[in-house]
Amino acid sequence: MFAEIVAIGDELTSGQRLDTNSQWLSQQLEALGIEVRFHSTVGDDLASNIQVFRIALSRAALVIATGGLGPTDDDLTRQALAEATGTELELHGESLEHIERRFSMRGRQMPPKNQIQAMFPQGSRVISNPNGTAPGIDLDCKIDGNASRFIALPGVPAEMKEMWQATVVPSLGGQGTIKKIIRHHVVKCFGVGESHMEALLPDLIKRGREPRVGITVHQATISLRITATGTSAEQCNAAIDDTVRQIHDAVGELVFGEGEQELQDVVVYLLQQKGKTLSTVESSTSGMLAFWLGSVDEKRTSLVAGSILPLSELATKQQVEQAAASAREGNQTDFALALGTFCDPESADEYAIALAGPDGVESLTSGLAGHPEIWAPRMAKQGLDLLRKKLISE
Structure with missing residues (x-):
């Protein structure tokens, strides 16, 4: 029906x-x-x-x-x-x-x-x-x-x-119309595009498969939506659990959470679980990174400080790296994240993300692609994901 x-x-x-x-x-x-x-x-x-x-x-x-x-x-x-x-x-x-x-x-x-x-x-x-x-x-x-x-x-x-x-x-x-049970579950991923994710899961996303797995994207976060149909909740949940396991096996550390979890939820949980602290420095993201983290860590047990600098002060990869190192030292935190955009004379506009930690500073750069409205969320999420992976590896 x-x-x-x-x-x-x-x-x-x-x-x-x-x-x-x-x-x-x-x-x-x-x-x-x-x-x-x-x-x-x-x-x-x-x-x-x-x-x-x-x-x-x-x-x-x-x-x-x-x-x-x-x-x-x-x-x-x-x-x-x-x-x-x-x-x-x-x-x-x-x-x-x-x-x-x-x-x-x-x-x-x-x-x-x-x-x-x-x-x-x-x-x-x-x-x-x-x-x-x-x-x-x-x-x-x-x-x-x-x-x-x-x-x-x-x-x-x-x-x-x-x-x-x-x-x-x-x-x-x-009237006996309730003949089946439908259950939904969401697995959240970050780090690749929609078509790349689809290529990693060819068997899981095939039409006609049970449970169904659909892919949606919002602000660079990929949601794998699992829909299971069965005669009981137990049957549906078992099918969902098996599909979740297959997703983890296929995409590994690209998975960061499930259900309503966002990257900031996972990062704050890991910081608190490991007893670590964080400070942030941002320019073109207008404090988005600190706002997201602060919305989760309301008591500021992990997020110690968040600052916003003029674009000119985070205008090169080296400046972004130095800002992360200075924020970590000045705020006496275990980690510091810095985000900034700059114009590379040899290419298009780019952004840099730097993570300062006990082992030094690591950074990455990427081009500003796609619609401008997605730039800031993508930068903030990429910084969170960099820190997430670092915390998991410790």
């Missing part, structure tokens, strides 16, 4: 508001063992809604829609669903009474316009909304020979989530 999620509203298609409902529903469905294959977003247009609903109902066993259940002219979900399924709208008396009570509790009379919220496609089951005037719709459908179920919920996140937990989830379980 797989599902499709439809988000409705001009505010979503115009980019004025981010669709967080679909993200949340995808997570909820996968926790129930229901795979989500499609996300659709449609504006407040009747013909477009009808078309999107028919497409979704023709290819998914379960369709979850959010939005379009209000009383105004641009709330079109119930009308579009009736048109898409060839049914008529009918008044549901209990829902109308509920809406009237909601207005009465506020000392107001229900406007005639709100009666539309008590109209449902024939054959619908009503999903009560204890905190709003928009009840949900639960309708069994058949489009182009495909039997499916359409559930419409309000777009207001708080109302949608409560109705989902109180009514929808129990109904899904009761």
Whole structure:
């Protein structure tokens, strides 16, 4: 069984508001063992809604829609669903009474316009909304020979989530739709590009493999996303553990963490575990390195000092190396990291990273490639990774 999620509203298609409902529903469905294959977003247009609903109902066993259940002219979900399924709208008396009570509790009379919220496609089951005037719709459908179920919920996140937990989830379980377990796990890597990482894992990333392994990149960090499907959590976890082991075997020290871990989390942990201290010197990264480390090491047990210097003071590889050595000596720390950019007359703009430690100063240089927005994060992460490897080797 797989599902499709439809988000409705001009505010979503115009980019004025981010669709967080679909993200949340995808997570909820996968926790129930229901795979989500499609996300659709449609504006407040009747013909477009009808078309999107028919497409979704023709290819998914379960369709979850959010939005379009209000009383105004641009709330079109119930009308579009009736048109898409060839049914008529009918008044549901209990829902109308509920809406009237909601207005009465506020000392107001229900406007005639709100009666539309008590109209449902024939054959619908009503999903009560204890905190709003928009009840949900639960309708069994058949489009182009495909039997499916359409559930419409309000777009207001708080109302949608409560109705989902109180009514929808129990109904899904009761119908025996929970037939499999889906579990996710992330392995974090740093040090190579996406295509290089793919070349290191040819068998693991093949389509059709179980568990699936996908590759995503954000600010030079590679995330290997493992998705396991099974009949029990134990089966999924065993498959994930085996895949994680294979990843470690294939890429070695490129792996720095798992789950939500970032490089700064790992570096601070290693510093604290080994009782070591660190100071930093930066120019073109605007203190990003110290900020990341300080966000993890809030009590400053490992990060002793962080300073920002003008670009001109870290304008050569030698100056960066000297800055690292001076920071280590001046702050009396076990290690010091220095980051700087400079222009090499014989090549393009470059950056240098220097790590000063008990064994002296080691450094590396690299070209400033890619979009400028990635330069500072890549430099900071490369410095952290250099220190991580040093701490592991001690």
